[in-house]
Amino acid sequence: MTEKKxxxxxxxxxxxxxxxxxGYLPKAxxxxxxxxxxxxxxxxxxxxxFYQAAAIAAVFVIGVWAGGKAxxxxxxxxxxxxxxxxxxxxxxLFMAPVKFLPFILGFVLFRLFxxxxxxxxxxxxxxxxxxxxxxDDIAAGVYAACVLQLLLFFLHKWGVNYI
Numbered sequence: 001m002t003e004k005k006x007x008x009x010x011x012x013x014x015x016x017x018x019x020x021x022x023g024y025l026p027k028a029x030x031x032x033x034x035x036x037x038x039x040x041x042x043x044x045x046x047x048x049x050f051y052q053a054a055a056i057a058a059v060f061v062i063g064v065w066a067g068g069k070a071x072x073x074x075x076x077x078x079x080x081x082x083x084x085x086x087x088x089x090x091x092x093l094f095m096a097p098v099k100f101l102p103f104i105l106g107f108v109l110f111r112l113f114x115x116x117x118x119x120x121x122x123x124x125x126x127x128x129x130x131x132x133x134x135x136d137d138i139a140a141g142v143y144a145a146c147v148l149q150l151l152l153f154f155l156h157k158w159g160v161n162y163i
Contacts, residue, residue, distance in 0.1 A: 010073045016062060016083060017070035023080035031111060033082030037089040038107045045098050052094055059087045060134055068130030077125070077133050084137035088114060091141025092148060099162035102152055109144035109151075118143060 018024060025032045046052060063083040070081050077084075092110035096102040114137060117125060121139035125132060155162075 010069070013066050013069040014073060014080075016066035017074075017081045019082045019086050023082040029079050029082055030085045030114065033085035034089045034107060034111055034114075037086045038093065038103050041090065041093055042098060042100070042103050045093065047098065049095055052090070056087060056090045056094065059083070059090060060138065063087050063134045064130035066130070067133030071129070071133070076128070081133060084134045085114070087134060088137030088141035088144075091138055092144035094141075094145050096145075096148055096152070097162055101155075101160075101162045102148065105151060106144060106148050109147050110141055113140035113143040113147075 015021065018029075019033050019036065022032050022036050023029045046055075063086070067077075067081055067083055071078070074080055089107065089110050092113075093103060093106045096106050113121075117136060117140070121136040121143075124135035124139060127135060152162075
């Protein structure tokens with residue numbers, strides 16, 4: 001992509017869709033987007049579930065819009081579009097204790113489910129527009145959140161304290 005084309009029309013959409021341009025980092029942009037999201041959330045994630053749900057909903061709506069628009073510049077669910085990973089990672093960390101161990105587990109579980117794409121995530125991925133960009137990662141985030149909560153329950157039962 002030329003410098004002029006990059007900074008030209010659609011820069012705001014790309015700024016949002018690529019999560020502050022982290023989607024342009026080399027090798028595994030989805031992992032970078034998820035990692036930066038988890039890193040930011042460890043410092044700002046509110047403890048109240050309703051604020052977390054509102055934040056996830058807001059990022060989802062922004063992602064549907066920005067992801068759909070960014071497809072015109074980058075192609076369908078192109079690698080630099082990582083706003084879906086942001087929403088999915090937020091979903092994976094929904095109601096998780098804001099501590100290092102749960103966030104690391106949530107990150108790993110989300111990346112696993114995002115790569116494996118269990119149904120219906122696999123089918124939703126092929127949807128066109130912003131919905132197709134976002135839906136599969138929200139599904140992966142829900143799977144990761146459920147497994148994370150189960151793991152945290154058993155770790156707590158076994159006496160493992162979070163870091």
